[in-house]
Amino acid sequence: MVQAPPLMKANAFSGQVIQQGATGDDVIELQARLQYIGFYKGKIDGVFGWGTYWALRNFQQKFGLEIDGLAGATTKDKLASATRYDEGYVKQQIRSGKAFTYYGGAKKSDQGSAAPPPANNQGEKTPPQAVNVPAGYSQNDIELMANAVHGEARGEPYEGMVAVASVILNRVESPAFPDSVSGVIFEPRAFTAVADGQIWLTPDETSKQAVIDAINGWDPSGNALYYFNPNTATSPWIWTRPQIKQIGEHIFCK
Numbered sequence: 317m318v319q320a321p322p323l324m325k326a327n328a329f330s331g332q333v334i335q336q337g338a339t340g341d342d343v344i345e346l347q348a349r350l351q352y353i354g355f356y357k358g359k360i361d362g363v364f365g366w367g368t369y370w371a372l373r374n375f376q377q378k379f380g381l382e383i384d385g386l387a388g389a390t391t392k393d394k395l396a397s398a399t400r401y402d403e404g405y406v407k408q409q410i411r412s413g414k415a416f417t418y419y420g421g422a423k424k425s426d427q428g429s430a431a432p433p434p435a436n437n438q439g440e441k442t443p444p445q446a447v448n449v450p451a452g453y454s455q456n457d458i459e460l461m462a463n464a465v466h467g468e469a470r471g472e473p474y475e476g477m478v479a480v481a482s483v484i485l486n487r488v489e490s491p492a493f494p495d496s497v498s499g500v501i502f503e504p505r506a507f508t509a510v511a512d513g514q515i516w517l518t519p520d521e522t523s524k525q526a527v528i529d530a531i532n533g534w535d536p537s538g539n540a541l542y543y544f545n546p547n548t549a550t551s552p553w554i555w556t557r558p559q560i561k562q563i564g565e566h567i568f569c570k
Contacts, residue, residue, distance in 0.1 A: 328401070336364050350368070350395070354496050399502075457498075464481075467516075486535070486540065540569055543569065
């Protein structure tokens, strides 16, 4: 597997502990990053009120952090590694006077929301991709899933790449998992590529096409909710799941 590039932290927050009552750029970044992975639903306005407070606590709980509603060094580092922040795009929306309440991946039911172009870890916009986005999914959903498929399944047969994308979609539809693409992918300990940073490798066109095929209805996994590599799996629990099939190096299971 290709070694993931180190995550860049230089543009992630200032050194202050961000807490309720704070205002300014750090709060804008905090709200945007929390919204990117579905925790914050309010307006990105740079004011740390109760909505931001509870969103931050929920994030801390989900990621196994101390639940104190304060954005200290550990919480900010986790946010920086689990999300992206396009400062220029966010502040442009705020300056334009728009009621800016959307940044990042959408739930399938949130049709019509306009996602920003994803940014790389240096804050630069990624060039837009020429792709027809299926109804119910944002461009950000497509890009994020492509990153996940590339990080998890590059080198696998194409069918296996589509199957990995299908597992993500099957989890979105399952009541046992988060109901958004970003929520599923960034659920703690759900995907190795998130844990080791390889999700931020640039996906190839094959990974993107695999996502489109999965969204359009091809599910080679057989409605699987899990998959694992039997040669590297360390969890005894995963072997207890009812197995459906093996594609390449991955076993897909219920």
